[in-house]
Amino acid sequence: MEAVIAVVALLFVLFVVLGAYATVKVVGAAKRRVDETITHARRTVEDHTLRAKSFAQPGAVGELAQLRLKLRTSMRATQDALHAGVGEDESLKESLGLFERLSAHGHELDAELRRLESEPDRTTLAGRLPDLRERTERIVEAADSLRWAARDRARRFADDDLDTLSAQIDVETGALRHWQTTESMGTGATGSGPTASGAGSSTTGSSATGPSTGSAKAESAAAGPAPDRPSSPPPPWPEAPASDAAETSEQTWPDSPQRQRAEEPTRPAINPPGPRQTYPWQKKPRPESTT
Numbered sequence: 001m002e003a004v005i006a007v008v009a010l011l012f013v014l015f016v017v018l019g020a021y022a023t024v025k026v027v028g029a030a031k032r033r034v035d036e037t038i039t040h041a042r043r044t045v046e047d048h049t050l051r052a053k054s055f056a057q058p059g060a061v062g063e064l065a066q067l068r069l070k071l072r073t074s075m076r077a078t079q080d081a082l083h084a085g086v087g088e089d090e091s092l093k094e095s096l097g098l099f100e101r102l103s104a105h106g107h108e109l110d111a112e113l114r115r116l117e118s119e120p121d122r123t124t125l126a127g128r129l130p131d132l133r134e135r136t137e138r139i140v141e142a143a144d145s146l147r148w149a150a151r152d153r154a155r156r157f158a159d160d161d162l163d164t165l166s167a168q169i170d171v172e173t174g175a176l177r178h179w180q181t182t183e184s185m186g187t188g189a190t191g192s193g194p195t196a197s198g199a200g201s202s203t204t205g206s207s208a209t210g211p212s213t214g215s216a217k218a219e220s221a222a223a224g225p226a227p228d229r230p231s232s233p234p235p236p237w238p239e240a241p242a243s244d245a246a247e248t249s250e251q252t253w254p255d256s257p258q259r260q261r262a263e264e265p266t267r268p269a270i271n272p273p274g275p276r277q278t279y280p281w282q283k284k285p286r287p288e289s290t291t
Helices: 002-056 060-086 092-117 122-176 178-223 242-249 257-263
Strands: none
Touching: 002 060, 060 092, 060 122, 092 122, 122 178
């Protein structure tokens, strides 16, 4: 009984720990999602505000808003590209480290531009604009270089993978259509076959004829001149028997149709009438009268 209670208590504690761990994970994920949503909303509001300032406020304040908007857009795009590619390409980790160092300069410049938006001295602000514009261009150019380099690298890998895949597909297609390769090989062998066989047969025939002719000549030379045969007339053919000759001398013709009709007995044209069969219930037939 005590063992059962201990097991139940252990399971209860285990379930409580697992529930607490799951609750912490769910709460953390929800908090991160909320923070991301708030950050994205704040960023969207700031971007729209900067865009509105760049169009609505002319002069130094509008140019500062344009510089901030340009800087933020470029840095955000580069950050998204590097974070998306580092999971597939480990070599982008070094590029991501360089971007983090560049982001520090970008955040510093963005904070300085935000402070200068509320600067009341427009003359001093206008004097510092060229330096701020140059710094912004340098940071934006560096961020764009990293972003486009990462994109070109990813496209290069995609092209190489596509080339390899195309080659493998070609090999597989050829393997599936094996009969075409067999037919082409058979056609090539058939085209070159008659020539080779003709040459081989001519060579074999000449080699075979040569020895046979030579051997015949050698035998005739060894046998010497042929002996003279006596010029006697050929024996007569035997005569045919007399019975056969008589039979062959007589000529018989088949009987004509007239002779066959004469030999056949004459048949009456109409069969004579036979006696009629009478039945007891019939009346006696009346004699035929000529009157």
